[in-house]
Amino acid sequence: MIRESEVINILGEKIPEINAELEKLPHTGNVYKSVQCFADFTKELIHTGNLKGVKHCLNVAETMLEDGSLAVKNAIENVFLFSLSAVLDLTSPVSQAVKEMLRGPLRKEYNRQTTHGGI
Numbered sequence: 001m002i003r004e005s006e007v008i009n010i011l012g013e014k015i016p017e018i019n020a021e022l023e024k025l026p027h028t029g030n031v032y033k034s035v036q037c038f039a040d041f042t043k044e045l046i047h048t049g050n051l052k053g054v055k056h057c058l059n060v061a062e063t064m065l066e067d068g069s070l071a072v073k074n075a076i077e078n079v080f081l082f083s084l085s086a087v088l089d090l091t092s093p094v095s096q097a098v099k100e101m102l103r104g105p106l107r108k109e110y111n112r113q114t115t116h117g118g119i
Helices: 004-014 016-022 031-047 051-067 070-088 093-101 104-115
Strands: none
Touching (some): 004 031, 004 051, 004 070, 016 031, 031 070, 051 070, 051 093, 051 104, 070 104
16 A cells, blocks of 8 residues: 555655655655646646656556555545546547556546546
8 A cells, every 4th residue: 555655655655756846845755746737747747748658647647546545545535537638638639648647546536536526
């Protein structure tokens, strides 16, 4: 199980490009701030059209959703997906491509949130 205290290290290991942004965070170990940084990083990849990087980020997020503690799952659902929803709900080709990359538990949670008024 991935604990809240492990999220920042996992992000740094799996996505080395995010380390500069993670280092700017206060060292509180706040999983929600770490996941918000992760969401912002992913949105920047979307805006620049780096679909390979976006897919990698979505895979990392899915692993955290599947294997995370309740707090980690909650952060992915309520911070990461919520932050990305503004981009995913657009009709641009890049947004549509990213939406199609959502698979498994991430897709299920995104659908749950968008069809039940969660977003």
